[in-house]
Amino acid sequence: MLAVSCRNVIKTYQSGEQKVTALNGVNLEIKLGELMMLVGPSGCGKTTLISVIAGILNQDEGSCRVFDEDLLHMDDREKLAFRARHIGFVFQAFNLLPALTATENVSVPLVINGVKRREAEKRAGQLLEQVGLAARQAALPSELSGGQQQRIAIARALVHDPRLIVCDEPTSALDHETGHHVMALLKDMALQKNRALLIVTHDARIFSFADRIAEMDDGLVVKVSDSVALKSAHFQ
Amino acid sequence: MNYIALKMLMADRSKFLGIVMGLTFASLIMTQQPAIFLGLMTRTFSFISDLGLPDIWVMDKKVQFVDDIKPMQDTELYRVRGISGVQWAMPLYKGLLKARLADGAFQTCNLIGLDDATLIGGPPVMLQGKIEDLRRSDGVIVDWEGAKDKLAKPAPIAGGKAIPLQVGDSLELNDHRAIVVGIAKVTRTFQSQPVIYTTYSRAKSYAPSERKLLSFVLVKAKAGENVPDLARRISQQTGLVAYSRDQFKTLTYQYFMKYTGIPINFGISVLLGFLVGAAIAGQTFYNFTLENTRQFGVLKAMGTGNWTLLRMILLQAVLVGSLGYGLGVGLTAVFGYSMRHTILAFKFPWQLLVFSVAGVSMICVFAALLSIRKVIKLEPAIVFKG
DSSP states (O other): OEEEEEEEEEEEEEETTEEEEEEEEEEEEEETTOEEEEEOOTTSSHHHHHHHHTTSSOOSEEEEEETTEEGGGSOHHHHHHHHHHHEEEEOTTOOOOTTSOHHHHHHHHHHHTTOOHHHHHHHHHHHHHHTTOGGGTTOOGGGSOHHHHHHHHHHHHHTTOOSEEEEESTTTTSOHHHHHHHHHHHHHHHOOTTOEEEEEOOOGGGGGGOSEEEEEETTEEEEEEEHHHHHHHHHO | OHHHHHHHHHHSHHHHHHHHHHHHHHHHHHHHHHHHHHHHHHHHTHHHHHOOSOSEEEEOTTOOSTTOOOOBOTHHHHHHHTSTTEEEEEEEEEEEEEEEOTTSOEEEEEEEEEOTTTOTTOOSEEEESOGGGGGSTTEEEEEHHHHHTTTOBOOSSTTSOOBOOOTTOEEEETTEEEEEEEEEEOOOOTTOOOEEEEEHHHHHHHSOOOSOOBOEEEEEEOTTOOHHHHHHHHHHHHSSEEEEHHHHHHHHHHHHHHHSSHHHHHHHHHHHHHHHHHHHHHHHHHHHHHHTHHHHHHHHHTTOOHHHHHHHHHHHHHHHHHHHHHHHHHHHHHHHHHTTTSSOOOOOOHHHHHHHHHHHHHHHHHHHHHHHHHHHTOOGGGGGOO
């Protein structure tokens, strides 16, 4: 079974009186156990595509199946439940809740899924130990470095054991070394046989972590290649 | 998710306090101003309240409120006494009189003349002397507030403290000598003039000479008698008007409500308090939501539904509303307590609590609705923007 299968996905936005086509017939498949990177220039439709795959936006045309489920035909409640249960997010700006401690932040997806707070925080604590932040469980995001915040974000994306992790520029706010560590951690902890990772990035230094890389341009996936090919092309 | 909502709310202390202070201000204005208004209105009929014994007040038809005296002939007293169902009927004189003070200054006073035999209608609490002392020659009883303030004797040293009028001191009332035989505690009246009690016959001698001097006839109904029925009978048979105590109070405060600008002035204060409170609290709460848009977006992206977010915002609104309301009402209570011995009128009935709860709730609902609308319309894709 494929983790994600998009066929001829079209998405347009209304910008004033103009129609802007963000996705113009995207075809993309992501396999289980695969780390897929999505690259391309700004405005090529990467964010729109991950939003459609994550069930945050509805496409206008085409189909997008995630674990063989068609999100377009789910009602809002089903879509929310699907997202809460099966998708984990890692954001460029970390997007941790500043009022919550590290443990509380990590426990949020479990609480959304109905787990009792005490149990959720216990499991969050275990995840924080795995990402090397056992000593900072009570720290607020403002008391942590960028790398530590992103590690918390990774723990948060994994705590409810989702089947698809969607990462939006997870290393762009980090220096090279920290970014490398974060990617290594992400791949090590997140990638399993029954799970897929989709990472949007501009950062060529992390291409080597990908199993495959999809290049987008003008609302289309124009090429899918393995990481070695793209990395060598990029640095030539 | 409730603890997340509360932590989000209290994360920025200054904003949190700003919202609570806005609601506190609104709540304070919405309770303190009406409490003063009610206090003032209560004073309009405090003289009626102080006279607890009679069931019915009989007066001229044209009387509009308790201080609007339209004197009647003394014979009206006997006509009222002759009506079946009346246990007793006593005369009462009420009028304004100028008292000449020791320093030669004049002070307008409320002169109350009580039935010579029974002294019905006397002051509710005697601080010095006894009410029966009115039977002594030239005896008058003065209220404590008047005795220590407007009727006080000048200080022996220039710039010193005035000496309160005491039992044994004398006054000059309309060229007549009056001896203070008692000091009483009475409820402040709307006009806050000193109150001087004496007998009905002596009051008539103090008052400027007029053909009619009877202000009110105080009536007690016989046991088991229906008071409204008796009042109706008195009105029909005498051509006067008879009110129960509550009816007379209502007539009095309605006059002040209708013919003075007091309700409008206080109404404007309350409305301004409500609007300013709504603006401060609503704006701050909305700004708080705007600043947390991304956080709400993250929660939405991770699968939190609109109902849960709505509940979170309502919980935040209820918390700040409760705190603001409690603080506002508390401050009003402290204000009222600290002013209890001053001239300020203040009355804080439970209905005022209900009124202010409704006002603060409206502000909170307004503030929450603005925020809820914003969050419900929020596109979770916002979280992917850097």
